[in-house]
Amino acid sequence: MMNITLKQLRYFEALTRHGHFGRAADACAISQPALSVQIKELEETLGVVLFERSARQVRLTGFGQDFAERVRDILRAVDELGDLARLAKDRMVGRLRIGVIPTVAPYLLPTLIQRLNADYSGLDVHIRETLTQKLITELLDGRLDTAIVALPVSEPGLVETPLFDEKFVLVRSAADADAPVPSPEGMREMKLLLLEEGHCFRDQAVSFCNLRPALARDGLDGSSLSTLVQMVGAGIGVTLIPEMAVSVETRSAPVSFARFAGEEPGRTIGMVWRKTSPLAPQLTQIATAVRQAAEEQRLKNIHLIPR
Amino acid sequence: MMNITLKQLRYFEALTRHGHFGRAADACAISQPALSVQIKELEETLGVVLFERSARQVRLTGFGQDFAERVRDILRAVDELGDLARLAKDRMVGRLRIGVIPTVAPYLLPTLIQRLNADYSGLDVHIRETLTQKLITELLDGRLDTAIVALPVSEPGLVETPLFDEKFVLVRSAADADAPVPSPEGMREMKLLLLEEGHCFRDQAVSFCNLRPALARDGLDGSSLSTLVQMVGAGIGVTLIPEMAVSVETRSAPVSFARFAGEEPGRTIGMVWRKTSPLAPQLTQIATAVRQAAEEQRLKNIHLIPR
DNA sequence: ATTCATCATAGGAATTTCTTATCGCGACAA
């Protein structure tokens, strides 16, 4: 009890076109008996005669004609599978789901998306912005293809690629613009505004100032860097933001920015994806594009920060 | 350089459903390595990775998802091929092109078509009514599946099956109803109306009366039996028609019918089809249906003919 | 009647597909 094979359907189709076993066999690059046998096998599998063989010509039966129409559709669909793959192979194509942490997304994405659309048209980019923890979960779950987060992540099952380092700058009210820049220890004396729990940037800032994490400050945590900057502008305290955010956040409120002296605080932003991801080659390319976007963005900021 | 096979697509589909090589292999009734190899082969043929294999689970890649949709459609279409054939196998189904000569068609077809529709629903009957010569040509050409004609045809390449014998009856004006029935020889003295050249019925009538075929009568040939009967009703002459035509033609004009004494004229109607026709079994069945229709029709006529 | 063209059949070779056995890797538990 054989099953229908694509070979049989291809031979069948050739025979309908040529109406002649020998010529159809040539077209299929096989011998005439091989074709005869496969056609016969197909007919036996179906339990139906597809061709009427006479000495003069080979003609489709009535059923064969209906059959042939469907077979043509099937073969076309199968060939399209190959075409589809051939396209997907070289050009980067299809859906790409990128997760980005909130302290990077607003500053990097406008540039990045523009660049991706330019360099990889045909790529359908989906963006997910949320906390690192959630990104990692979704990544491991297969709901994301890659994530842009602060390194290290140290999650077995994921590979990390550094993208760029960024320094943190001090944000204080415009009035303090000329005051000396405090040392990390000095920061502890100031009212430092932080993001809510869960943001890695909060932990990084806390770590820089050697604050005791448990020492949760008053209830002034902000849900975004913009909020923090606005609070600083209102004279409530000071905060840190990544240098990349400066050009955007300078518009949020009348504040001044300052670099730290000596050992500057900072972090490494990187891309992570599953070790097993078949997109690895593409993602490596994407990483390059992200680096370029980050550099482009950095140039917009660097001159806004006084030494 | 392998080609895509249906097996591969079936295995692929099973793997998408189970997300597990071992279970998918079970579902396909093969070993796990066999499935692994075929999936790998498919991926190599396409040049694209379809599944992301991790220790935890087997997941479709983005491309794989698009691919899977199309594959499902293809497999469904292929399975439908089998269904289609299974239906066509037992039930008689599909197009059936029957040719019928004009001196039979009007009297047999109403009954026959009704019967075919009743007994073989799903059969798409096409009727072609024309002269024997043309029917045979179209039959040999494959434009007809079978023809109902007067036997014998004696065409190599065709097989003949008798359906029924029918007698010819004399048609004369109603006024002559009680006159004695002439002998074949007597017919020669009467004005015998005939069908045009090409109708086999014309030749059969001529033969019965022992007329010299070349002796073409005056220009009163009719193009149908109805025309002839109407002419008889108008007192122009006499004619012959098959007994099967009586019940219909008695409505054409005020005429009387009479059987011939002694050796009655008649002919054998039969079905012919190509020796090579794969429909032979079905056609044999159809022939039975035609016999029944003819008998049914005959019963409507027999009591209308005196003697 | 013979020849030619054409499809079917047969037997053995070549190729493909499958099975069993085993490896390698990552996850999980102790």
Add this chain to the structure above:
DNA sequence: TTGTCGCGATAAGAAATTCCTATGATGAAT
């Protein structure tokens, strides 16, 4: 860490299939 386990990949030989060459059978044309 270190086994242990689950799972997919790989290997090698066995089984099945597909194919080719040679040949048969049949009908048509000369």
